[in-house]
Amino acid sequence: MSDIAVAELPPVAPAAPAPPAATPPPPKNPLLDDGILRTLLRLSWPNVVALTAGTCVAVAETSYIGRLGTEALAAMALVFPFVILTMTMSGGAMGGGVASAIARALGSGDDDRAAVLAMHALLIGLCFGLVFTVGMLTFGERALALLGGRGAVLSQAAGYVHIFFAGAVVPWLMNTFAAILRGTGNMKLPSLMILSSAVLQIVLGGALGLGFGPIPRFGMPGVAAGTLTAFSIGASVMAWVIFSGRAGVKPRLDGFRIERGMFIDILKVGAVSCFSPLQSVLTITIFTHMLAHFGTAVLAGYGIGGRLEFMLTSIAFAVGIASVPMIGMAIGAGRVKRARQIAWTAGLVSFLFVGVVGTGIAIFPHLWIDLFTDDAAVRLAGEQYLRAAAPMYAFIGLSISMYFSAQGAARVLGPVLAQTGRLLFVVGGGWLLIKNHGSAGSFYLLAAGSMVLLGVTSALSVLVTRWGPKPPAASIAG
Template identity: 60%
Template sequence: MTMDAPLDMRPAAAVPSTPANALLTSPILPTLLKLALPNGIAMAGTTLVAVAETSYIGRLGTEPLAGIALVFPFAMLTQMMSAGAMGGGVTSAISRALGAGDRDRAATLALHAAMIGACAGLIFTVTMLAFGRTFYTMLGGRGGVLEQAMQYSHVLFSGAIAIWLVNTLASVVRGTGDMRIPSAALIGVAVIQVAVGGALGLGLFGLPQFGMRGVAAGQFAAFTLGAAFLAWYLFSGRSRLILRVKSFTFQRDMFIDILKVGAIACLSPLQSVLTILIFTKILAGFGTETLAGYGMGSRLEFLLIPITFAFGVASVPMIGMAMGAGLVARARRVAWTAGAAAFLTVGFVGLIVAIKPMLWVSLFTSDPGVTAAANAYFAWAGPGFGFFGLGVCLYFSSQGAARVGGPVLAGTLRLLLVAVGGWWLASSGAPAWTLFALVGGAMVVFGLTTALSVRLTRWGK
């Protein structure tokens, strides 16, 4: 009996422990879809807010509408940097720590992430309050339009810290694999923003009409409440992380772990905004009808971004946890699955509008010149939508693996193609359709180059 006892115990000791998180073992596609759905709903709600806000600003007059157009690129940059770029770095770092089984490190990373978000928001506030008028003037703002932009901008960017904290804390929760709470918080923020902004901006329910200041105050209030809710959720012990503020100490490697992904990833939103601004400037020389036709197309692209974002952000914690656990092959399968899903979904919509553009264009205009320009845009750029979705989704997936250099370079290539190619075509007197073809081609190059960089980049140590 004394000889047999150790032999009987060996199999039990050899049994591997069960993984702490189902994201390491669950089937990839069903899990990805389950995580993507709440994100897609939340992002769709956020997109509808932009539509609603534009609608009631339109009731304030033409100058407010033109003013919001000046502020929009900077507001979009704030959201993209905090939610998609730095937010991806936060989700990546926390999920990799959890995948490695180090919950204490994940909790400490969460506190460092909150500090990064607060500091970044403060930088945006100071920059836009100090230089906002200069930026809007450079974009062509003059007179009453510039003053309307400044009224909106002052209030909006005074609350930039709240915007950054909402997206940063939401990214912390996503890093644990929980997509429902961040999505619910963002939907709540969207509802409050529409209600408060509309009421204060238009003077509804007997309230004073504050105009553009009131519209921006709706976003200020909504994100402040959203940040408070997410902070309460994380510090109340209800999340999957236990945050210990009393024992918190600054750790340089924690900042590096987040910033090595998030800081580099922040270049991507800058590239996207620059691409839009440069191409819009080039098209302005082709006349109002051409510019309006492009506006129809870019509006659809904006509505398709939530689909890509949903798949991409859902892939980050799955990939991060797999990388933390040393499951590199699984991490790559998640990335390609998410990329394929985004490519097929967004690409399907792109092909539909390329074949039947009036399904979309007729919703906004019946002007023959604008319709012709929009039809030309969709015919040439529509087939590239799928590749754009592929590239953006793999950009997010690369954040999960802490390897974002390749996708960022692919975005740089797209920017150069649009800027240099667009300038050359415009200066050569080429017709407008050639610029639309350039946009479609740049999307294809962006998607394929991003995919190639992911394929060639070594993941893991």
């Protein structure tokens, strides 16, 4: 058989491996990627609605307390600093620390850490609430007397304190639950709960304070009881949402272990921040004590003006607390430039809004004063205070916004020291006015000047403070 020549075929090349599937881009985070002003306003408006309701509470509460008499109004002016201290410490100071820590954890992509932080936050809130209860039930009446409370005014103020601070754990836990939600960027649910609590507070506080139908007239203790009941309902709803896993961050009880680092992450912002409302309330307390020497009418008029300050600066609070998760997530993601842009945008919005409304009320103070009293002496004192101080509320709004921005960046010492400067300014200026027999009007100007000082120094502190991680130490070549 003859050989048959077979042509060699070229070797078949192996098939090229298929290119790897493209990794899908990470989901877009609106707090990190959307426009700053638009996102800030979107997060702020639920807070504005809720805190506007809180303002309605302040107006309604002052109105029906006014029906209890001028002494009750003066008693509320004495109690107000302690109530505000509780709410600002739990909601703005420690609450800001909680929201900042959770937002930074989420910004870095560590969801498990955020859940553990939430559980530690609740422990902190519980402990601080108990401290307030023990402190105020033991020393509250003595503190009210030191502020100038006497006779029926002191008695009514003490009645409020004994009820409200017996349940001080309630506002602390309520504001801690709200802070956990806000740290995730959820502003709507906490705001809805504040709104609902505000409605209940007006109804229950008014009914228990003044009496309604079969309900007897309990006076100031009834007003306090209505407030606590409303807060308890709001806290319960937020607790259910968080522990049911519907909030994006779920604190876990099973296998929970206390970790020192988690406390530090919250307290390095929250504990330092607490000195800001503490100093703010100390400033108000000292100022109230100084004004008490001018009589009940001046004290009541200042208390009415102080309610307006609380109302307007609540708007700055709404904008500021919205900036915390935005800045915290930006810092966690390493986007420091965006974090600073958020801070200055929030500061400008707060300054302009509070300033415009405050100036309008300064021009027409009767629009506010007439809501609360017909007493000629009280009206005169309130109008004098508002004409001097209300335009300067803009600087209080700026300082609040800077304070929350610094919380989001975990660099809060500067705004706290700004409050120290204001405190020293009021103490020193008040001492000089007392020494020189200054009038009530001169004290009002002192208050206005202290607001300007606080706003300017808070903004400067944010401007000069470095944000983001510290740069690594430079190595020295051998």
